[in-house]
Amino acid sequence: MPVRLDDVRAWLLSRYPNEKRSPEALRDWYRLQAEVFEHVAETDHGHKHEAIALAAIAREKMGHP
16 A cells, blocks of 8 residues: 555556446445545655545545445
């Protein structure tokens, strides 16, 4: 799992559910995003607030796939 915000995009894109994008697959994708951004908020202190905001956006999308 990435520890810097700069590394998150590539890490997440490599895990994007390219096959059938069912509502469950997208919900899992947003859940993963939230977990990664929450982790980065704890490890990349220079981008803590941005990572927290991105985690909140991902959590919000989990309910609306």
